[in-house]
Amino acid sequence: MGVLSRFRVEFYECLYTRADALFELTDAVLCADGPVTSLVELTLMAEHRRGHGAMYDAVNHGWLEPRRLRRLLASTPTAEVLAWDRMHPRLQARGPWLDHCGELPLIHGTLIRLKVKHLPGDRDPKPVWLWSSKTGMTSEDVDLRWQAFLRRFDLEHTFRLFKQTLGWTVPKVRDPASADLWSWLIIAAHTQLRIARPLAEDLRRPWERPAEPRRLTPARVRRGFRHLRVKTARPAGVPRPSRPGPGRPPGSKNRRPAPRHEPGKTVKRAETLTEHVRLKQLRG
Incomplete structure (x- = not known):
């Protein structure tokens, strides 16, 4: 309590x-x-x-x-973390690189090795390798990424509780x-x-x-x-009695209309990998 x-x-x-x-x-x-x-x-x-x-x-x-x-809100699980800066993954012409023409680039990032000391059921944990596209990360940046990885299974249930x-x-x-x-x-x-x-x-x-x-x-x-x-601290103060404001005079126009924004549009994309390759070849 x-x-x-x-x-x-x-x-x-x-x-x-x-x-x-x-x-x-x-x-x-x-x-x-x-x-x-x-x-x-x-x-x-x-x-x-x-x-x-x-x-x-x-x-x-x-x-x-x-x-x-x-x-x-921060909480830190017990884990051993090592990180290496400016490491790049081996890219392939798949996913977001389907439409890329020419040689694939080298994207430097940070490689993180995570080893948890204990798992439920007294299981022997194996090290987990993570990679982030950010370079020059501080220890706080590294902690943020591996903690988010450990919490990934809770995201779906948490968001459902938040919304519903x-x-x-x-x-x-x-x-x-x-x-x-x-x-x-x-x-x-x-x-x-x-x-x-x-x-x-x-x-x-x-x-x-x-x-x-x-x-x-x-x-x-x-x-x-x-x-x-009722058994915990309630630091909020007691509300003070007040009177409602005059509001906008009857019949007057609203001189501060709320801003309106146009909805975004989506671009139709090819649905299959074969169609992606065919369109890529046509574009040369």
């Missing part, structure tokens, strides 16, 4: 603008009874003590420090900065679910199988997070 409370306090300190509203919005995402389908519905929950106007203002004008939050349960794609925001802010809030919410995993009770449905202790999925942890939240 202390680890979860410490994370919540440090996460609140990463929020620089509209901190209280953003923190309570994250709690509402965690304590919702079902999948998040609307931001307005989150403002009706007890965990969100502010109105929907404060929520929209926080999403559109709030800000957090990404670097500070990255340091808070936590409502990652629910807000239709206009500003890319607002989309980035909402993404960071979802990541922080998911991290709290992982930290609360050994603390939560299994509130399973009648048709679900019992889960092993301390092995609950994030979706099951979220069902009981409301009971854990």
